[in-house]
Amino acid sequence: MSTADANAHGAVPDEAVGLDVQDHVDVAHYETIGEPYVDNAKMSARNVNVYYADKQAIMDVSLDIGENEVLSMIGPSGCGKSTFLRSLNRMNDIIPICEVKGDIRLDGEDIYGSDQDTVLLRARVGMVFQKPNPFPKTIYENVAYGPRIHGLAHSKAEMDEIVETSLRRASLWDEVKDVLEQPGTGLSGGQQQRLCIARAIAVSPEVILMDEPCSALDPIATARIEELIDELKERFTIAIVTHSMQQAARVSQRTAYFHLGKLIEVGDTKQIFTMPRHELTENYITGRFG
Numbered sequence: 001m002s003t004a005d006a007n008a009h010g011a012v013p014d015e016a017v018g019l020d021v022q023d024h025v026d027v028a029h030y031e032t033i034g035e036p037y038v039d040n041a042k043m044s045a046r047n048v049n050v051y052y053a054d055k056q057a058i059m060d061v062s063l064d065i066g067e068n069e070v071l072s073m074i075g076p077s078g079c080g081k082s083t084f085l086r087s088l089n090r091m092n093d094i095i096p097i098c099e100v101k102g103d104i105r106l107d108g109e110d111i112y113g114s115d116q117d118t119v120l121l122r123a124r125v126g127m128v129f130q131k132p133n134p135f136p137k138t139i140y141e142n143v144a145y146g147p148r149i150h151g152l153a154h155s156k157a158e159m160d161e162i163v164e165t166s167l168r169r170a171s172l173w174d175e176v177k178d179v180l181e182q183p184g185t186g187l188s189g190g191q192q193q194r195l196c197i198a199r200a201i202a203v204s205p206e207v208i209l210m211d212e213p214c215s216a217l218d219p220i221a222t223a224r225i226e227e228l229i230d231e232l233k234e235r236f237t238i239a240i241v242t243h244s245m246q247q248a249a250r251v252s253q254r255t256a257y258f259h260l261g262k263l264i265e266v267g268d269t270k271q272i273f274t275m276p277r278h279e280l281t282e283n284y285i286t287g288r289f290g
């Protein structure tokens with residue numbers, strides 16, 4: 001029996017599953033259960049290890065994100081979901097003590113290669129954060145900023161077109177088309193988050209990373225973002241970190257469960273939530289810890 005099978009069949013000690021003792025599970029040698037790889041990978045991570053100085057936050061994670069899929073990443077607080085997500089567009093580079101090891105590819109191209117331009121990479125792999133963070137500029141300028149620095153528009157008409165298309169795709173155009181010169185910060189929280197999504201879309205990304213994009217929003221604003229995610233996957237590949245299992249179940253096709261820096265289980269979202277194979281996954285989704 002492999003380590004993975006042993007884990008799946010209850011080799012995790014009983015005392016490892018309580019609310020207060022999850023930190024004591026020694027996950028370092030666990031193998032991922034499920035299928036981390038897909039045929040149509042847009043991004044692929046292999047043997048990724050991430051450190052903050054001496055502390056290891058991600059342990060040997062291998063995972064694909066399939067083209068035009070929504071992959072959700074779930075797990076207890078501190079399990080490394082955001083750290084892994086940030087590795088996918090080199091946002092961790094801005095944390096001096098953070099070191100990423102392993103291989104991460106976008107369309108087969110090594111994103112940590114010495115010739116990679118991180119500004120261009122972050123346009124191709126955009127990010128939406130937990131707290132809506134519009135620039136202190138007009139609604140129009142929030143969306144136009146990225147296309148301008150990347151030279152994507154050659155005239156005012158072209159820029160107008162990009163701004164309108166991005167706001168339409170972010171499902172915000174009808175609400176703001178008459179107030180484009182007003183500050184983005186004056187919008188409601190949900191509108192601000194859709195503005196941030198429009199800003200990410202405006203530079204024509206291929207992948208959008210979302211780090212708990214709804215955690216600061218009310219249920220109605222959350223529902224709108226979830227609908228939007230469903231529409232966006234027609235054009236983009238999306239990876240989302242969420243604390244809401246209902247949200248993961250609603251928006252994603254595949255779900256990855258992390259625990260103490262390890263990718264414990266990954267698979268079809270329905271299977272993860274109805275028939276988890278690993279005891280740690282089951283304990284988390286049934287609310288025994290998290």
Ligand SMILES: Nc1ncnc2c1ncn2[C@@H]1O[C@H](COP(=O)(O)OP(=O)(O)OP(=O)(O)O)[C@@H](O)[C@H]1O
Nearest residue numbers: 052057075076077078079080081082083084095097
């Ligand atoms: N900038 C940092 N410096 C040092 N340690 C960090 C830093 N960011 C995260 N960590 C540590 O790395 C580990 C993983 O953190 P991370 O934020 O990735 O987890 P998470 O699963 O996203 O947590 P949460 O659900 O609470 O947001 C934690 O132990 C955390 O304390």
